[in-house]
Amino acid sequence: MEIAYYPGCSLHASTALYDVQCKEVLGRLDVGLKEIKDWNCCGATSAAKTNDFLAIALPARNLGIADSSGYAEMMIPCASCYSRTLIAQKTLESDKDLRDKINAELSEKIQGKIKLLSILDLLVKKSKSGEIAAKAEKKLTGLKPACYYGCLQTRYPMDVELSDSIENPQGMETVCKALGAEAIDWGYKTDCCGASASVNDTDLSIKLMSNIMKDAAARGANCFVTTCPMCQLNMDAYQDKAGKQYGISERLPVYFITELIGVSMGIGALELQLDRHFVEATGLLRGLNLL
Amino acid sequence: MPSQTLTVETEVAGSLAQEVAERSGQNLNACYQCRRCAAGCPVGDDTGVTPDRLIRMVVLGDRDAALNNLLVWKCVACYTCGTRCPNSIHTARITETLKQMIKEQHLEPMAPKVANFHSAFLASTSHFGRVNEMEFMAIYDFKTAVNELTKGGGLKAIIADLKNQMQLGQAMMKLKRFHISIDKIKGVAEVKRLYNKAMGK
Numbered sequence: 001m002e003i004a005y006y007p008g009c010s011l012h013a014s015t016a017l018y019d020v021q022c023k024e025v026l027g028r029l030d031v032g033l034k035e036i037k038d039w040n041c042c043g044a045t046s047a048a049k050t051n052d053f054l055a056i057a058l059p060a061r062n063l064g065i066a067d068s069s070g071y072a073e074m075m076i077p078c079a080s081c082y083s084r085t086l087i088a089q090k091t092l093e094s095d096k097d098l099r100d101k102i103n104a105e106l107s108e109k110i111q112g113k114i115k116l117l118s119i120l121d122l123l124v125k126k127s128k129s130g131e132i133a134a135k136a137e138k139k140l141t142g143l144k145p146a147c148y149y150g151c152l153q154t155r156y157p158m159d160v161e162l163s164d165s166i167e168n169p170q171g172m173e174t175v176c177k178a179l180g181a182e183a184i185d186w187g188y189k190t191d192c193c194g195a196s197a198s199v200n201d202t203d204l205s206i207k208l209m210s211n212i213m214k215d216a217a218a219r220g221a222n223c224f225v226t227t228c229p230m231c232q233l234n235m236d237a238y239q240d241k242a243g244k245q246y247g248i249s250e251r252l253p254v255y256f257i258t259e260l261i262g263v264s265m266g267i268g269a270l271e272l273q274l275d276r277h278f279v280e281a282t283g284l285l286r287g288l289n290l291l
Numbered sequence: 292m293p294s295q296t297l298t299v300e301t302e303v304a305g306s307l308a309q310e311v312a313e314r315s316g317q318n319l320n321a322c323y324q325c326r327r328c329a330a331g332c333p334v335g336d337d338t339g340v341t342p343d344r345l346i347r348m349v350v351l352g353d354r355d356a357a358l359n360n361l362l363v364w365k366c367v368a369c370y371t372c373g374t375r376c377p378n379s380i381h382t383a384r385i386t387e388t389l390k391q392m393i394k395e396q397h398l399e400p401m402a403p404k405v406a407n408f409h410s411a412f413l414a415s416t417s418h419f420g421r422v423n424e425m426e427f428m429a430i431y432d433f434k435t436a437v438n439e440l441t442k443g444g445g446l447k448a449i450i451a452d453l454k455n456q457m458q459l460g461q462a463m464m465k466l467k468r469f470h471i472s473i474d475k476i477k478g479v480a481e482v483k484r485l486y487n488k489a490m491g492k
Contacts, residue, residue, distance in 0.1 A: 013424050013470035041416040051489040051490065052387075053485075058485065107481065151371070157381045158381070192371075195367055195369075197405075208367075276467055
């Protein structure tokens with residue numbers, strides 16, 4: 001089956017590896033990702049903090065493009081892009097005036113047809129149906145991931161229907177189980193890494209990350225796994241700094257969920273771009289004979 | 292956390308509470324100060340003001356306190372306060388509204404770097420339709436440097452900032468996680484139109 005795909009700016013830049021992995025891994029699960037044409041930035045948290053109209057209008061343009069793409073569903077792997085796009089769709093469903101105002105500016109109008117999917121919506125479905133386990137050639141025995149959801153995978157600033165628990169989500173654990181990895185139970189899975197504060201309020205962000213690192217290490221995790229490009233970049237790029245500042249010796253690789261699935265499918269380290277991690281990410285897998 | 296005395300100005304209280312409630316879409320009067328939000332707020336220790344206090348400032352009409360506190364700037368938009376609130380009040384939406392009001396009233400941001408970050412992000416979006424990390428960071432660094440030179444820590448602070456970013460930039464370059472070419476969309480004029488409409492230009 002083919003579905004529409006919105007990668008977002010991160011997946012075209014600092015987390016381009018996630019884009020490659022999504023296409024490859026989902027392709028092998030018979031989901032063809034068709035990138036919508038000429039998409040724009042969703043505005044992320046910056047638009048929400050600056051202007052209410054822009055925060056809806058930017059993702060609305062992408063919704064218009066997706067609505068006329070001919071596909072019934074669109075997958076958005078980035079937690080922030082998914083959140084902003086879903087909020088725009090929900091807001092425009094009930095606010096006809098705003099929809100008209102925005103549609104007046106758009107060449108491809110919002111019709112409210114496209115169904116939005118997060119990456120976990122897809123992967124949990126493929127885990128429950130047995131498709132992931134069937135394609136997982138190598139069981140990830142010995143891998144003990146701390147499934148790190150961060151904020152936006154489960155929390156929204158409005159009421160939305162959720163398929164997972166807000167406080168103790170299990171989506172990634174479900175996928176890990178299908179891969180034979182033993183996800184640990186821990187307390188910081190939905191805590192914030194600071195997001196853009198890593199750049200504009202570094203000390204605060206480092207402190208938040210140190211709390212997450214301490215708990216994961218204390219519970220015996222040997223890696224993190226995440227779906228959010230912002231969480232991945234922060235926990236990967238700043239882990240060493242946070243560790244040094246807060247006296248934490250463990251440095252755990254921060255995998256995207258697609259990397260774990262990819263490894264279990266037998267996709268090579270270079271093809272998955274596992275060499276693009278700040279915290280070395282292949283040693284652990286080699287030690288467990290998974291690469 | 293030191294307790295803070297809030298002043299009540301009954302005549303202005305109604306108008307501030309109403310404006311913030313309407314713009315943020317949050318029913319502030321439903322807050323009964325249970326402080327579940329405060330318990331979950333990841334930045335409360337650093338800001339000295341927790342979501343419950345911020346709501347109280349607005350409800351009591353203390354405009355000065357509501358527009359001049361660190362929670363508005365340090366809120367990381369994690370949305371924990373809102374999802375845990377028994378009355379579904381999303382205080383993160385309130386910080387968003389207050390930040391917009393500060394901008395509209397040309398008040399000095401208490402955390403200029405945060406303000407610069409978000410305006411640089413959106414400027415980059417409006418130029419190309421997508422955020423280009425290199426251009427975006429250049430705009431952010433320039434704005435922050437101007438700010439440090441005119442009001443803040445001077446050259447020393449600028450050098451510290453740049454050094455910090457250079458280290459990250461170099462590591463990203465080495466790991467091929469830095470995107471050098473510019474990603475520009477065909478519909479950039481449409482995005483620019485939405486941006487201008489939003490900014491009242």
